[in-house]
Amino acid sequence: MNASANDLLTVRALRKTFDGFQAIRGVDFSIGHGRVHAVIGPNGAGKSTLFNLITGLDRPDEGEVTFLGSPCSHMSPASLCRRGMVRSFQKSNTFLGLSVFENIQAAIVSRSGEGWKIWPPLGRRFADEVQEIAEQVGIADKLDLLPEDLAYGYQRQLELAIALASRPRLLLLDEPTAGMSSTDTHRAVALLKRIVEDLNIVLLITEHDMGVVFSLAERIIVLAEGQIIADGNPEDIRANAEVKRVYLGKS
Amino acid sequence: MAVKTLDNKRNRLLMATALFLGLGAVPFFAPPFYVVFLNDALIIACLSMSLNLLVGYTGLISFGHAAYFGLGAYACGLLLKSAGLPFGVSLVAAGAFGGLGAAVAGFFCVRLNRVYFSMLTLAFSLIFWAICFRWNDLTGGDQGLSGIPYPNLTWISQMIGRPDFSSAQSYYLVSLVVVAICIAAMWIIVSSPVGLMLRTIRENEQRSTFIGVETRRVKLAIFIVAGTIAGLAGGLFAVFNRGVYPDFMYWTKSAEILIMALFGGIGSFWGPAIGSLTLLLLHQETVALTEYWSFALGVILLVLTLRFPSGLWGLFERFTNTRRSK
Ligand SMILES: Nc1ncnc2c1ncn2[C@@H]1O[C@H](COP(=O)(O)OP(=O)(O)OP(=O)(O)O)[C@@H](O)[C@H]1O
Ligand SMILES: [Mg+2]
Numbered sequence: 001m002n003a004s005a006n007d008l009l010t011v012r013a014l015r016k017t018f019d020g021f022q023a024i025r026g027v028d029f030s031i032g033h034g035r036v037h038a039v040i041g042p043n044g045a046g047k048s049t050l051f052n053l054i055t056g057l058d059r060p061d062e063g064e065v066t067f068l069g070s071p072c073s074h075m076s077p078a079s080l081c082r083r084g085m086v087r088s089f090q091k092s093n094t095f096l097g098l099s100v101f102e103n104i105q106a107a108i109v110s111r112s113g114e115g116w117k118i119w120p121p122l123g124r125r126f127a128d129e130v131q132e133i134a135e136q137v138g139i140a141d142k143l144d145l146l147p148e149d150l151a152y153g154y155q156r157q158l159e160l161a162i163a164l165a166s167r168p169r170l171l172l173l174d175e176p177t178a179g180m181s182s183t184d185t186h187r188a189v190a191l192l193k194r195i196v197e198d199l200n201i202v203l204l205i206t207e208h209d210m211g212v213v214f215s216l217a218e219r220i221i222v223l224a225e226g227q228i229i230a231d232g233n234p235e236d237i238r239a240n241a242e243v244k245r246v247y248l249g250k251s
Numbered sequence: 252m253a254v255k256t257l258d259n260k261r262n263r264l265l266m267a268t269a270l271f272l273g274l275g276a277v278p279f280f281a282p283p284f285y286v287v288f289l290n291d292a293l294i295i296a297c298l299s300m301s302l303n304l305l306v307g308y309t310g311l312i313s314f315g316h317a318a319y320f321g322l323g324a325y326a327c328g329l330l331l332k333s334a335g336l337p338f339g340v341s342l343v344a345a346g347a348f349g350g351l352g353a354a355v356a357g358f359f360c361v362r363l364n365r366v367y368f369s370m371l372t373l374a375f376s377l378i379f380w381a382i383c384f385r386w387n388d389l390t391g392g393d394q395g396l397s398g399i400p401y402p403n404l405t406w407i408s409q410m411i412g413r414p415d416f417s418s419a420q421s422y423y424l425v426s427l428v429v430v431a432i433c434i435a436a437m438w439i440i441v442s443s444p445v446g447l448m449l450r451t452i453r454e455n456e457q458r459s460t461f462i463g464v465e466t467r468r469v470k471l472a473i474f475i476v477a478g479t480i481a482g483l484a485g486g487l488f489a490v491f492n493r494g495v496y497p498d499f500m501y502w503t504k505s506a507e508i509l510i511m512a513l514f515g516g517i518g519s520f521w522g523p524a525i526g527s528l529t530l531l532l533l534h535q536e537t538v539a540l541t542e543y544w545s546f547a548l549g550v551i552l553l554v555l556t557l558r559f560p561s562g563l564w565g566l567f568e569r570f571t572n573t574r575r576s577k
Contacts, residue, residue, distance in 0.1 A: 055461070081463035095454035098447075106451045107462040109444045115464055118443040123260075166462055 006069070007032045008170055008202055009054070009085075014063035016046075016053055016226075023049045025226040027063070031170070034218045035196045036203045040210075041223035042246065047206040048090055050223065051172050055087045056080050067170070082111070084169035088159045090178065090206075094147040100158055101143040104130045107165035129165075136198075137161045137191060153184030157191070164195070173205040177212050189215055214238075222246070267438075271431050278420040279413070290423045292531050294488045296524035297430040299511040300437060301480035306509070307517035308441055309473055310453030314369045315356070315376025316481055316508055319349040321500025323482025324489035325383055325390055328399045331490065338402035342429070342486045349482015350475050352379060357474035361467050364456070376505055384497040395496035399489060419491070426487050433480045440476065441520060449473060510548060514555060516562025525563050 010030040016023050023046045031037055039047050052058040054065050056077040065073050067085055075083075095103050101124075108126045109115055134140040137157040139150070147155055156176060163171055176192065177185045189212055196203055207213045213220065213234075220237045222230040224246045230237055237243055274293070278286045298320055305311040323345035330341040356375035363371055383390045390396055401418055404425065408416035411424075440446055451459040452466050459466050489495045498504060508527075515526020530551075537543055559566055 057457075076465070077460040078463050078465050081461055087461060089458075093455065093458050095451050095458060097454045098450060102447060102450075106447050106459075109447055110463040114444045115448045115469075116445060118440050118445050121439070121442040122444050122447055123442075162462060 007066070008068065009204075010064075010066040011050075011054065012064050012066070014050070014053055014065070015061045016049055016058065017061055023226050024053065024060070027223070027226070027228055029221055029228065029231060031202060031204065034202075036192075036205070036217045037219045037221065038213045038217035039204065039206045039221045039223055040208075040213055041206075045223040046226040047223055048174055049226075051087060051174050051206065055085060055172060081166055084167070085172070086163045086166045086168035086170070087172040088156075088163050088174060088176065090174040092147075092152075092155045092159065094155065094158055094162065096147055098146075099143065100134070100139060100145050100147060100150070101127075101130055103147065103158060104133055104143075104161050104165050107162045108133075111166045133161050133164050136164065136195065138187070153180050153188070156180065156184075156188065160191070160195075164199070168201055170202050170204065173203065175206055175208065177207065177209055185209065185212060188212075192216060271427070274427055275424065278416065278423050283417060283419060286420055286423045288531075288535065290419070290426050290491055291488065292528050293426055293430045294484045294491075295508075295511070295531060296527045297433050298481055298484040299508050299515070299523040299527045300434065300520075301477045301484070302508050303512050303517055303520075303523040304437060304440070304449075304473055304477045304480075306512055307519075307523070308446065308453060309449045309470060310456075311361075311470060311474070312365075312369045312509075313360075313372040313474075313477075313505070314509065315372035315374075315379075315502065315505050316477070317500045317502070317504035318356070318376035318379040319353050319478035319481035320485035320488070320504070320508075321383065321495070321497075322352040322379060323349040323485030324495040324499050325396065325485075326482070327486030328396045328489045328495045329389065331402075332396065332399050338490065342483065342490075345486025345489075346479045346483040349485060350479035352482070353475045353478020354471070357471045357478070361470040361474060373502060373505070376500065376502055380497060380500045380502070383500065390495075390497075393497060395494055396489075397494040399493045399495070401493065402490065422491055426491065429483060429487055433483060436476075437480070438520065440473075445469070445473075507548075510552060514551060514562055516564030518561050519564040519568075522562050522564030525567075529563065 007030045012028055014024055014027040027050060039050065041047055049058065053060045056072070056075055060073055064071055067080065068083060072080060095106065098106065105126050108129055109122070130143065131140060134143055137160050139154055139157050139161060142150060142154060147158055150158060160173075160176070177188050180188060192203065193216065195201060203216075205216070217234060219233055220231070221228055222237060222243050229246060230240045230243045274289070277289060298316070302313060302316045305313050305316070326348035327341045327345035330336045330344050331338065336344075356372065360368055360371045360375065384392060386392070404418050404421035407421040407424060408414050441449070448459070448464050448469055451462070451464060452469060456466050485499065511527035511530050512523035513526070514530060515524060516522030533547060534544060537547060555562065
């Protein structure tokens with residue numbers, strides 16, 4: 001596609017094979033303008049794999065990912081995070097032995113470049129920022145708990161808090177509402193809307209819940225068997241016959 | 252809340268200072284036998300605490316930590332004996348060699364995770380051991396390196412106004428100060444931002460990289476710090492015992508330090524020190540019955556793993572907490 005130099009993210013001719021199985025077979029897209037982009041597709045379509053390739057958890061066999069104008073397929077997740085590409089995971093993924101406070105504090109420490117300092121002692125430094133982020137996602141009264149003591153919906157919010165603490169420019173959320181009750185889902189959607197508006201963050205999400213997708217996304221990429229079969233605004237996607245056949249028809 | 256943490260901090264500092272002064276007072280009234288025992292105990296406690304930086308704080312289970320203790324011991328012994336360098340310089344070099352060994356081994360080890368990390372640390376410790384064991388001309392091979400000259404410490408006994416102090420008594424004070432500096436350094440590290448980064452690696456290394464932590468570099472750094480402190484401990488130990496032997500760095504020694512740390516409790520800062528002190532006392536008591544030592548260690552390990560995975564310190568905390576909450 002015609003990617004321009006000031007695109008936030010460009011994915012070009014990406015391929016990934018696992019033991020002969022082609023999980024991603026030639027994916028191209030770019031994120032220029034627009035706030036919320038969704039990747040949808042049936043189970044096993046390759047959505048998580050695509051996220052892993054973009055965020056440096058996995059290396060593509062072919063193709064290239066460009067973030068903020070520089071090729072980044074060789075970069076580590078840590079350096080991508082420092083450049084502003086941050087992600088969450090499909091399965092809850094936090095620091096289980098650390099308090100909710102420390103989970104968020106750790107991400108702030110790392111982002112602010114203090115991760116290598118041995119003086120002064122950390123104590124409750126950054127408490128104000130931790131508080132602010134925790135309030136944004138609605139877990140401010142749970143800072144002294146351990147992640148495992150949180151209800152599932154709040155664990156997902158904690159993940160979001162950790163991600164926000166890294167001050168992302170591009171935030172990739174892998175099924176942010178999976179496994180949530182419908183009340184939690186409504187709250188999460190409202191929260192994501194607010195965050196996108198308040199914090200000037202571009203979101204790229206995968207999601208199975210079409211209600212969530214259509215209420216959040218301005219643009220939808222449909223992935224099936226490792227290939228993009230449609231890419232456009234929600235109305236186009238709703239009307240697309242191919243998409244209906246592969247995906248929407250089933251649900 | 253803030254007031255309470257401040258109080259806690261001050262209390263901890265006060266307690267550590269009291270401990271330091273109390274230990275410093277020992278040679279002034281206790282019989283020399285205790286001073287000799289306590290000197291070794293302090294050094295080994297410092298060694299197992301340095302291992303705890305890896306095991307307890309970073310989740311890196313090293314099976315080869317004695318290697319860096321041994322490297323420091325050989326370096327210090329050789330520099331004193333063969334090169335005739337002053338004690339202070341040799342001791343610093345002991346730390347440097349421990350750190351250097353750890354840098355070489357760590358460069359490879361931190362690339363692996365879990366049991367593969369442990370196996371590689373074990374492999375490196377065997378290699379370091381074999382080099383020291385085989386390099387007869389330099390290290391004395393299986394005979395070890397004996398006759399390390401004792402430093403002249405009369406300036407210490409004069410400074411504190413006790414010219415009657417034996418060199419062992421003065422040396423104990425040196426050990427105490429060096430160990431205290433090491434412990435203070437470890438305390439600073441674990442309470443610092445770096446300390447929190449270490450714990451994120453322990454809890455979930457992959458997630459840690461996604462908050463921007465260069466986990467390999469951090470792991471290598473803490474591996475080198477732990478190796479440096481182990482090296483310093485080795486240097487102190489070698490000079491006091493006037494000799495270095497290959498089994499200082501044999502893998503069984505590494506296992507022993509690990510057991511000490513686990514026994515005391517790797518979930519806490521002081522646990523490993525308590526563990527090593529307790530085990531050394533036990534060893535002292537059963538020294539006439541050496542064939543039972545392995546048996547005793549085995550039983551301790553068994554009870555520990557099955558009943559008290561958080562070690563002596565965990566027991567102690569549970570006890571004080573229930574008392575307080577009643
Ligand atoms: N590490 C791996 N090794 C082997 N196969 C893999 C690996 N990761 C993913 N796959 C396969 O690649 C395909 C795509 O998986 P992926 O997790 O990306 O799907 P997804 O679209 O995220 O599905 P879901 O909606 O269930 O999360 C699946 O068939 C999966 O089995
Ligand atoms: Mg997935």
